[in-house]
Amino acid sequence: MTLLSKRLQAVYQMVDKDTRVADIGSDHAYLPVELIENDVCHFAIAGEVAKGPMSRSKEDVEKFGLSNNIDVRLGDGLAVIKADDQIDTVVIAGMGGILIQNILTRATEEQLSHVKTLVLQPNIGEPLVRHWLVENGFEIVDEDIVNEEHHVYEIIKAGRVDKTKPLTEAQFLMGPVLMTKKSPTFVAKWQHKLNGYHKALENMKHAKEIDQAKIDLMNQYIKYIKEIL
Template sequence: MTLLSKRLQAVYQMVDKDTRVADIGSDHAYLPVELIEEKICQFAIAGEVAPGPISRSKADVDKFGLSKQIDVRLGDGLAVIKPEDQIDTVVIAGMGGILIQNILTRATVDQLSNVKTLILQPNIGEPLVRHWLVENNFEIVDEDIVEEEHHVYEIIKANKVEQAKPLNSAQFLMGPVLMTKKTPTFIAKWQHKLNSYQKAVENMSHAKKIDQAKIDLMNQDIKYIEEIL
């Protein structure tokens, strides 16, 4: 996996074998190239929303001689997917949670018709992504957390089901699978967040105008974190 950063390696590990993948916001098409080279997937779309990234991705795909198996397409979000592509796995990595949520919400029935698996890596706003998944009947089946260059990234894998199991507030916040794995990276992240939240509550309590509702919400998060840690 020479092309992939630690973050993208974690995404790569979640892709099932013999799938057809659309990588939305592909960034040099590194992930599709690796998936095809290692014979994990049979066909991939590298989707880009701007002409600059498109030309870079096309150059990389051509360099590896993979233009027959990787189609680099210009389009907004899942608009690059056509029903005849039979895409069953969609990857959206390296964006904010709000943007990922918007991309998925704007997707049409046709674009999602064959999709069985979503692999999402929000840079921030992970609870928003988990809410969308549950509300749209995607069951979270795996999660990972990695630190790279002083930033912690969470990767969420979800499969389409008839009825997704509900999550509680702590699971939306911290991740249902991550809470059970409790890796050192997970513990370090939430210990840091816990300290930040406690300081914020302390500061808010001494403010001239006290926002009790905000303090109560933060105290609730503190309680969840303390229980899990």
């Protein structure tokens, strides 16, 4: 996998074989190119919201001779998907959790009609993404966490289900699958967060105006993290 960063390699690993994929905010179409080149899927859409990135993605797709397999389209979020594309897997990687949540919320029934799997990689705001999934008929089936260039990324894979299982606040915060895997990267992330929360708590206690609600929330987070670690 020469084109993909460590973060995108982790996303790549989450895509099931023989699927039809839409990569939203594709960035050079590197992920679709790797998926097609390695026979993971045979058709992909690379969606871009601006003309500049779309042109770059088109150039790369043509360079690899994959124009018949990868359709580069201009559009906002899932607007690049049509029902007859029969897209069953949507990837949204490298955006904030609020933006990912907004993109999914704005998606129409037609755009999501065939979608069975979502592979999401928020840069921040992971709990927001998990809340959206549970509230919209998706169950988290796998998660991964990678450290790349001093930033920790979480990848969330979810499948459509008839009835979702509720998550605890700790699971929304830390990830239900990540909590069970407890990888060294996961432990390091939350140890660092724990230290940060302790410092923030000390600062809050010495502030001129005490924000009790914030202090209570911070104490709750500290309790969750300590229990899991």
